[in-house]
Amino acid sequence: MSLMAFRARMMPDSCTIRINPSVCPAFNADFDGDEMNIFCASSYPSKAECDVLLAIEKCILSPQNSMPTVYIIQDTVTGAFMMYKMNKLLKQSTLHDCIMVSHVHLDITNIRTSRDIILMLIKLVSNDSNLVIKSLTSSTIRNIIKSIFISKGGRDTSMFLGSLQKIVDRWLLEEGLSVGYDDCVNKVSPIAIEDVDVDDKNVDVVLNNIRNISQRLVVESVDKNNPLFTMIESGSKGRLNPIEYFFHCQGGREGLVNTGVNTSDAGYIQRRISKSMQDVTIQYDGTVRDGTDIVQFCYGRNNSDNSKLMLGTLIPLLIIHSTLNSYHLIMSLSLPSGWEEFIISMADELDEIVTILKREMDNGVIIFPALNDVLRAFYETPLSDVRVVMLGQEPYKGIGKANGLSFSVNKGYPVPPSLTNIFKEISDQIKSFHIPPHGDLTKWCKQSVLLLNSALTTESGSNRSHDALWQRFTKTCIRLCSAKGGVVFVLWGKTASTFNKEIDTSKNIILKAAHPSPFSANKGFFNCNHFTIINDLLDTPIDWNL
Numbered sequence: 001m002s003l004m005a006f007r008a009r010m011m012p013d014s015c016t017i018r019i020n021p022s023v024c025p026a027f028n029a030d031f032d033g034d035e036m037n038i039f040c041a042s043s044y045p046s047k048a049e050c051d052v053l054l055a056i057e058k059c060i061l062s063p064q065n066s067m068p069t070v071y072i073i074q075d076t077v078t079g080a081f082m083m084y085k086m087n088k089l090l091k092q093s094t095l096h097d098c099i100m101v102s103h104v105h106l107d108i109t110n111i112r113t114s115r116d117i118i119l120m121l122i123k124l125v126s127n128d129s130n131l132v133i134k135s136l137t138s139s140t141i142r143n144i145i146k147s148i149f150i151s152k153g154g155r156d157t158s159m160f161l162g163s164l165q166k167i168v169d170r171w172l173l174e175e176g177l178s179v180g181y182d183d184c185v186n187k188v189s190p191i192a193i194e195d196v197d198v199d200d201k202n203v204d205v206v207l208n209n210i211r212n213i214s215q216r217l218v219v220e221s222v223d224k225n226n227p228l229f230t231m232i233e234s235g236s237k238g239r240l241n242p243i244e245y246f247f248h249c250q251g252g253r254e255g256l257v258n259t260g261v262n263t264s265d266a267g268y269i270q271r272r273i274s275k276s277m278q279d280v281t282i283q284y285d286g287t288v289r290d291g292t293d294i295v296q297f298c299y300g301r302n303n304s305d306n307s308k309l310m311l312g313t314l315i316p317l318l319i320i321h322s323t324l325n326s327y328h329l330i331m332s333l334s335l336p337s338g339w340e341e342f343i344i345s346m347a348d349e350l351d352e353i354v355t356i357l358k359r360e361m362d363n364g365v366i367i368f369p370a371l372n373d374v375l376r377a378f379y380e381t382p383l384s385d386v387r388v389v390m391l392g393q394e395p396y397k398g399i400g401k402a403n404g405l406s407f408s409v410n411k412g413y414p415v416p417p418s419l420t421n422i423f424k425e426i427s428d429q430i431k432s433f434h435i436p437p438h439g440d441l442t443k444w445c446k447q448s449v450l451l452l453n454s455a456l457t458t459e460s461g462s463n464r465s466h467d468a469l470w471q472r473f474t475k476t477c478i479r480l481c482s483a484k485g486g487v488v489f490v491l492w493g494k495t496a497s498t499f500n501k502e503i504d505t506s507k508n509i510i511l512k513a514a515h516p517s518p519f520s521a522n523k524g525f526f527n528c529n530h531f532t533i534i535n536d537l538l539d540t541p542i543d544w545n546l
Contacts, residue, residue, distance in 0.1 A: 002027050002028070004023070004027075004054055004055070005041070005054035005055050006019070017036055017038065021072075021073055021074060022070050022161055022165065023070050025069055025070070025071065055154070056070060056154075057153070057154025057155050063305065064306065065306075067142060067146065068145045071138075071141060071142050071145055071161070076164070076165050076168050079168035079177070080118065081135070082175070083114035083117070083168060083171055084114070084133070084136035087113045088114050088175075090113060090116075090117070095108065096108075098117055098170050098171060101166035101169075101170050102167055103163045103166075104125065104159060106121065117167060118136065118164075121160070121164060121167065122160075125148055125163075126144070126151065126160075141164075279291055282299050286298055286303050287299075336378035336379040337379075337382035337384075338383030339383050342383070342477065342480055343375070345476075346476065349472060349473055353469055357371065357457060367458070367460075368396065368397050368459075368460060369401075369402035369404050369457070370402075373403055373404035374457060375404070376403065377405055377445070377450055377452050380405065380442060380445035380446070381449065381451075383480070383481075386484065386487060387487060387538055388487065388488045388490065388534055389452060389481055389488070389490065390449060390450070390492075391478075391492075392451070393406075393453065394453055394454065394455040394457075395455075395456070406452055408440060408441035408442070408451055409438075409439040409440065411439075411440045417517065418516045418518075419516075421516040421521045424526075425525065425527075425531065426544050428527070429532045430532065430544060434545055438546070440546065443545075444546075447543065450481065452474070454471075454474050455467045455470045455471075455474070475499065478502040478503060479502045482503045482507070483504070485504075485508060486507065487508045489508060489509065490511050490530060491511065491512050491513075492512075492513050493514065496515075511528075511533060513528040531544060
């Protein structure tokens with residue numbers, strides 16, 4: 001990014017290059033005697049290349065890491081941070097001056113404080129009225145610049161940078177910021193310093209005792225004939241005398257000289273490399289060619305512009321192909337809405353679970369459901385929407401039968417006995433309910449019902465084989481929903497009831513009953529009236545019809 005095209009303005013009384021500080025990071029310029037070279041485009045093709053490829057608005061994001069190389073620095077960053085943090089009431093004269101220097105039209109009627117003008121500028125340029133900013137630090141501003149560039153383009157981003165810079169500089173002109181000697185003096189009570197000194201001495205005593213004990217243990221445990229121990233015990237190794245120290249510094253002096261002398265060599269090598277690659281171009285079909293030779297059949301192996309790529313969190317999952325009895329590792333770029341922090345916090349736990357499941361599968365064990373459906377419940381019901389949590393036991397066994405939602409099965413498969421009993425109970429309670437011909441409960445998920453199994457996977461031919469594997473994950477999920485408050489937890493059966501300890505009953509409701517399995521439905525599930533109770537508790541009743 002150290003080669004960019006500017007539109008120059010000739011100043012008759014100036015013999016120096018003047019550039020905006022915001023472009024200094026791209027050139028690694030720091031105004032301490034740096035030299036720069038200017039090349040004037042003379043031909044029409046070179047002017048077109050400057051306008052299309054090298055213009056500043058086209059080079060705001062780096063193709064190396066897709067982060068901005070053009071951004072505000074130094075006092076502008078400090079001023080923007082102060083304006084947002086201090087949130088001071090603006091005088092009318094200051095407000096009018098800030099509006100005048102801005103490149104965009106800001107509605108003065110909605111601006112009262114320094115934070116207002118910053119937020120209005122960001123929201124106006126980015127067209128994001130729901131933007132929430134905790135603190136306007138340098139990294140935050142860079143992320144905002146990247147977002148504006150990707151969504152609006154380089155011209156709007158340049159306008160944002162110029163406006164922000166001029167507004168902050170005008171505000172700082174009146175507010176001021178200076179650092180004096182008093183700011184560097186420690187203003188701590190002498191009594192507090194004495195207490196700290198005492199504590200520091202106590203720590204030193206403890207550390208010295210630990211060091212002495214460690215040295216004694218090392219001496220006792222090391223072989224007496226150890227060569228290093230022999231050198232230490234004999235006293236042959238010690239400090240350097242002045243003459244030895246002088247020659248010891250020769251290496252440092254030589255490195256310092258090389259830094260100044262060899263810098264030009266590195267620049268010359270880079271220039272030769274650039275010259276040798278000037279004929280390498282990307283052609284119309286996506287191939288990278290050097291004249292008649294093909295360097296790459298696909299640029300970068302994905303034909304993607306790195307400066308436009310967004311950084312995302314990759315969560316490793318496993319997808320099962322039942323017909324092949326094999327696993328394939330895939331990376332899921334999108335996390336379930338509202339569950340991002342929870343999934344990321346459990347990434348290590350998920351990684352261990354995946355390793356165990358893969359090992360079982362390699363040994364011929366069949367796992368249900370298809371593992372790309374393991375987290376489906378979280379994708380179907382965002383955390384912010386959760387009003388009811390129905391906790392099941394483990395997924396159904398059978399290829400294509402389990403779909404990652406508790407009690408639910410895919411369309412086209414027979415309705416299991418447990419779900420048949422659930423439909424019967426709803427039908428007895430709610431006369432408007434019609435027993436459906438299928439068992440896909442996705443519609444319930446869309447109405448804020450989280451259909452969660454206590455174990456998200458299971459082995460074929462084995463009951464509750466993965467309960468312990470998923471126990472910590474499920475408990476953490478239930479605690480998260482409980483902390484949200486206002487949630488109805490439906491716990492059917494002994495397995496689900498063991499999780500009631502994770503639920504805060506002061507903020508949530510727990511409904512317990514026997515499991516709807518044919519073996520226990522007549523022992524407390526039928527006539528439990530849970531579906532009527534749930535609708536009575538919720539502001540918006542759930543339509544149980546599928």
